[in-house]
Amino acid sequence: MNIGIDMMGGDYAPLEAVKGIREYLDANGTARLTLIGDETALKPLLEEYKIPATAVVVVNSTQVIGMHEHPTKALKEKPESSISIGFHMLAKGSTDAFISAGNTGAMLVGALFSIKAVEGVIRPTISTLIPMQNGGTGLLLDVGLNADCKPEQLNQFAVMGSVYAQQVLGIDNPGVGLLNVGEEEGKGNLLAQATYPLLKENKDINFIGNIEGRDVFQSKADVMVCEGFTGNIILKMAESIYDISRGQQIENDYFNRFNFENYGGTPVLGVAKPVIIGHGISGARAFRQMIGVAEKMIETKVLEEMGKKFTS
Amino acid sequence: MNIGIDMMGGDYAPLEAVKGIREYLDANGTARLTLIGDETALKPLLEEYKIPATAVVVVNSTQVIGMHEHPTKALKEKPESSISIGFHMLAKGSTDAFISAGNTGAMLVGALFSIKAVEGVIRPTISTLIPMQNGGTGLLLDVGLNADCKPEQLNQFAVMGSVYAQQVLGIDNPGVGLLNVGEEEGKGNLLAQATYPLLKENKDINFIGNIEGRDVFQSKADVMVCEGFTGNIILKMAESIYDISRGQQIENDYFNRFNFENYGGTPVLGVAKPVIIGHGISGARAFRQMIGVAEKMIETKVLEEMGKKFTS
Numbered sequence: 001m002n003i004g005i006d007m008m009g010g011d012y013a014p015l016e017a018v019k020g021i022r023e024y025l026d027a028n029g030t031a032r033l034t035l036i037g038d039e040t041a042l043k044p045l046l047e048e049y050k051i052p053a054t055a056v057v058v059v060n061s062t063q064v065i066g067m068h069e070h071p072t073k074a075l076k077e078k079p080e081s082s083i084s085i086g087f088h089m090l091a092k093g094s095t096d097a098f099i100s101a102g103n104t105g106a107m108l109v110g111a112l113f114s115i116k117a118v119e120g121v122i123r124p125t126i127s128t129l130i131p132m133q134n135g136g137t138g139l140l141l142d143v144g145l146n147a148d149c150k151p152e153q154l155n156q157f158a159v160m161g162s163v164y165a166q167q168v169l170g171i172d173n174p175g176v177g178l179l180n181v182g183e184e185e186g187k188g189n190l191l192a193q194a195t196y197p198l199l200k201e202n203k204d205i206n207f208i209g210n211i212e213g214r215d216v217f218q219s220k221a222d223v224m225v226c227e228g229f230t231g232n233i234i235l236k237m238a239e240s241i242y243d244i245s246r247g248q249q250i251e252n253d254y255f256n257r258f259n260f261e262n263y264g265g266t267p268v269l270g271v272a273k274p275v276i277i278g279h280g281i282s283g284a285r286a287f288r289q290m291i292g293v294a295e296k297m298i299e300t301k302v303l304e305e306m307g308k309k310f311t312s
Numbered sequence: 313m314n315i316g317i318d319m320m321g322g323d324y325a326p327l328e329a330v331k332g333i334r335e336y337l338d339a340n341g342t343a344r345l346t347l348i349g350d351e352t353a354l355k356p357l358l359e360e361y362k363i364p365a366t367a368v369v370v371v372n373s374t375q376v377i378g379m380h381e382h383p384t385k386a387l388k389e390k391p392e393s394s395i396s397i398g399f400h401m402l403a404k405g406s407t408d409a410f411i412s413a414g415n416t417g418a419m420l421v422g423a424l425f426s427i428k429a430v431e432g433v434i435r436p437t438i439s440t441l442i443p444m445q446n447g448g449t450g451l452l453l454d455v456g457l458n459a460d461c462k463p464e465q466l467n468q469f470a471v472m473g474s475v476y477a478q479q480v481l482g483i484d485n486p487g488v489g490l491l492n493v494g495e496e497e498g499k500g501n502l503l504a505q506a507t508y509p510l511l512k513e514n515k516d517i518n519f520i521g522n523i524e525g526r527d528v529f530q531s532k533a534d535v536m537v538c539e540g541f542t543g544n545i546i547l548k549m550a551e552s553i554y555d556i557s558r559g560q561q562i563e564n565d566y567f568n569r570f571n572f573e574n575y576g577g578t579p580v581l582g583v584a585k586p587v588i589i590g591h592g593i594s595g596a597r598a599f600r601q602m603i604g605v606a607e608k609m610i611e612t613k614v615l616e617e618m619g620k621k622f623t624s
Binding site for chain 2: 216
């Protein structure tokens with residue numbers, strides 16, 4: 001197993017990425033890591049943090065895509081950037097997964113255009129983990145890749161989310177809820193109304209019905225499905241709850257779980273190979289988590305499993 | 313000024329309504345209150361709480377619309393219910409406002425079909441107050457009446473919200489934000505993309521641009537505009553934050569402000585007379601607040617002010 005890591009992505013690159021790798025190795029991580037970045041900047045850090053040459057291979061990149069560059073333009077004009085090289089290596093099979101905390105747009109464009117979609121998938125999706133009050137973890141999707149959706153897409157998100165929850169999060173027979181404005185069938189906007197019957201009839205998921213805003217943190221559903229507009233707003237509100245609780249100097253275990261660094265990054269679901277996108281502010285812990293997620297996605301062949309659902 | 317109150321609506325009716333009236337009178341409230349409800353149930357409570365006959369008039373109702381009844385059906389089949397009578401009195405001018413914590417659907421149907429819309433308004437809307445971290449209060453709309461919206465409707469919500477924020481909340485030149493998935497113009501789903509230019513060109517509002525989920529509690533905008541699907545989910549998530557902080561035994565002034573009882577009810581904006589819908593769990597404090605909101609809406613002629621924006 002070989003995991004590619006963009007060492008130049010994120011606000012604290014490459015230092016925090018190196019520290020994350022150190023943490024991963026300390027926890028007996030065994031994947032081979034391909035570190036893509038500016039060799040001259042990386043070398044002293046790898047020495048300082050005693051990263052053994054047996055665990056990593058450094059691939060030099062001479063360009064960096066900035067956090068605010070236009071994604072397609074940057075990918076086109078910077079073929080020697082760490083993100084471009086990362087996708088190139090993943091596409092041709094030199095690596096089995098690719099992780100970056102860099103330009104989110106460029107990561108999405110790279111995932112969508114340089115990595116094949118899982119067969120049968122209309123559009124890939126991105127998800128986030130949601131800390132539940134009972135200690136568990138839920139999965140919310142889409143969280144921003146698809147701001148406008150058709151019912152068929154939401155139906156696919158439900159399947160992809162279920163497979164991911166089962167294989168990677170280890171949730172047995174995950175319950176799927178449709179984010180909506182009321183509990184009863186027939187409630188909602190046109191999209192939700194049209195999606196409900198599809199989910200109800202879908203044999204590949206355990207549909208539990210509509211869930212409301214108040215249920216998001218209540219583990220009513222393990223997999224929560226909505227279009228990316230609503231999902232993105234929920235995600236950013238949830239992130240802000242952590243900032244607020246810090247600002248209010250509240251020390252609470254549950255609210256601390258809203259620290260999204262705990263979860264590392266967001267996998268792109270529906271593309272054929274694991275691509276994990278980290279937050280710009282990713283620190284060592286986030287990098288370590290992302291490596292762990294990539295590892296698990298490779299091990300469990302979760303993306304292949306998704307493919308089976310759409311082609312059978 | 314005469315404010316109609318449904319004494320039979322809500323989980324703790326009529327007791328909490330009576331206690332709310334007591335609190336209102338204790339705070340030197342001077343509006344005349346028309347109490348619509350079961351006379352035999354009300355009389356002993358009004359005596360017990362020493363509500364003077366000079367302050368209130370009791371109008372007997374012999375039917376009650378339950379919390380889970382079908383709104384249109386119930387209003388049709390129960391003309392002697394407190395909600396039906398309340399709207400009848402408001403429509404013919406016997407009262408100047410109507411408050412109920414009863415069946416929300418019936419309240420909305422009553423407001424839309426028995427009270428004229430403000431001239432020029434495409435569809436009325438409902439809003440909620442949002443506690444801001446800086447101590448202020450924001451207004452979010454729509455929060456569920458209009459799950460699917462056109463850009464023109466969001467543009468009208470922006471105007472109605474601005475007038476309400478100015479007149480009733482006392483916010484000078486309120487900033488209007490469009491709820492979206494990114495800050496830049498051009499971001500968002502098709503609705504948000506089409507709404508942005510309308511808000512930008514609207515001379516009746518102080519448009520500050522897009523706001524994201526993380527900005528909802530940050531007083532970036534005083535008036536936050538979205539369709540009712542997203543708004544309803546935000547509202548119910550915000551309500552759940554209070555429940556969570558209570559469940560976690562967090563005693564924090566800011567999180568305590570998420571107790572939506574503080575705000576009483578939700579006025580229906582865009583109908584020609586004040587209609588205020590309370591939460592089913594409304595207690596004394598919520599009733600008192602709702603009477604205060606109705607009073608302020610009558611005093612400031614806020615609904616007339618809205619009308620001027622759409623007819624001039």
